[in-house]
Amino acid sequence: MVVDASGFGSKSVEWLKQYGIEVKEEKVWIQLFYATRFFRLKNQDRPDWCNLLISPSFPENPYGAFIQTIEENRFSVTFSGYANERAPKTNEEFFAYAQKLPVPDVLHFLEQVEPISEIKIHKIPYQVRRRFDLADVPEGFLVVGDAHCRFDPVFGQGVSVAAMEALELQRFFKYFTYPDKGSTKTFHKRISNLIATPWEMAITEAFRHPDINGDRPLIQPIKQWYSKKVYQLSAFDPEVYLRLVRVMNLIRPPLHLFHPKVGFAILTNQKKRLSVDLK
Numbered sequence: 001m002v003v004d005a006s007g008f009g010s011k012s013v014e015w016l017k018q019y020g021i022e023v024k025e026e027k028v029w030i031q032l033f034y035a036t037r038f039f040r041l042k043n044q045d046r047p048d049w050c051n052l053l054i055s056p057s058f059p060e061n062p063y064g065a066f067i068q069t070i071e072e073n074r075f076s077v078t079f080s081g082y083a084n085e086r087a088p089k090t091n092e093e094f095f096a097y098a099q100k101l102p103v104p105d106v107l108h109f110l111e112q113v114e115p116i117s118e119i120k121i122h123k124i125p126y127q128v129r130r131r132f133d134l135a136d137v138p139e140g141f142l143v144v145g146d147a148h149c150r151f152d153p154v155f156g157q158g159v160s161v162a163a164m165e166a167l168e169l170q171r172f173f174k175y176f177t178y179p180d181k182g183s184t185k186t187f188h189k190r191i192s193n194l195i196a197t198p199w200e201m202a203i204t205e206a207f208r209h210p211d212i213n214g215d216r217p218l219i220q221p222i223k224q225w226y227s228k229k230v231y232q233l234s235a236f237d238p239e240v241y242l243r244l245v246r247v248m249n250l251i252r253p254p255l256h257l258f259h260p261k262v263g264f265a266i267l268t269n270q271k272k273r274l275s276v277d278l279k
């Protein structure tokens with residue numbers, strides 16, 4: 001029995017190819033970068049928040065920022081950008097990047113701190129779902145985690161999915177006696193089912209970006225329309241917000257967002273917005 005949990009750098013696809021076994025890869029080229037720098041406060045006035053997150057919202061705002069408080073009064077500031085965006089490499093470029101954000105909070109923060117490190121760049125060229133479930137994988141060869149599917153990390157799904165897969169692996173060892181014929185296929189099908197929802201969520205968001213290309217399912221525009229409405233509504237409707245968080249954290253399936261309460265809120269909110277716009 002072999003378990004490949006070696007992460008994104010896994011060689012499984014290449015190894016299987018050497019034995020004539022093709023594993024289909026569904027790739028979405030996002031060309032994501034993270035640019036991170038450490039800072040400390042110039043004076044003792046700490047911000048009134050602990051962490052500050054500005055998520056990208058395609059297509060209006062393709063830029064993301066994350067400020068994290070860390071030990072010894074230090075902060076890490078990370079910017080993210082997609083597609084053809086250039087990562088900031090100098091002091092000036094780091095400041096200029098903060099100016100692109102839709103709100104000035106990060107810029108104000110940068111004015112109150114001084115850098116204590118270089119800028120480090122990390123690049124993630126693509127997200128990929130590897131279809132081990134559709135391939136003729138040898139019995140007893142199991143692939144989990146990023147080796148199986150790598151998501152855009154901005155949406156924070158990788159660790160949750162890896163944890164759910166670890167539970168699936170535990171179940172596999174409990175209930176299957178190797179070498180049960182077909183148990184590997186069954187395992188990879190279960191992993192694929194776990195991956196399906198977060199993968200759909202990740203690519204639905206990625207394809208809002210005008211410069212991210214790939215095979216878009218026909219139903220994509222409807223999903224994008226509905227999820228955008230849910231995001232907008234979640235900013236001021238606590239019920240919708242809680243439902244969204246449960247789905248994003250993989251506690252509930254996406255159907256949770258199709259509850260009549262959410263549909264009703266979207267319709268009534270649209271009417272309210274329309275009447276405000278007309279006034």
Ligand SMILES: Cc1cc2nc3c(=O)[nH]c(=O)nc-3n(C[C@H](O)[C@H](O)[C@H](O)COP(=O)(O)OP(=O)(O)OC[C@H]3O[C@@H](n4cnc5c(N)ncnc54)[C@H](O)[C@@H]3O)c2cc1C
Nearest residue numbers: 005006007008122144145146147153156157158159160162
């Ligand atoms: C910059 C960045 C930010 C992220 N942010 C988030 C986030 O906020 N939330 C989230 O949920 N996910 C995030 N992710 C994704 C998350 O890190 C991964 O989904 C998760 O770590 C996958 O776990 P894994 O065990 O499959 O792989 P990994 O965590 O990559 O672990 C694989 C391990 O195998 C080891 N290894 C590889 N080859 C061998 C070998 N031949 N022999 C022995 N050991 C080997 C590696 O050294 C590594 O320790 C982020 C990823 C990146 C790159």
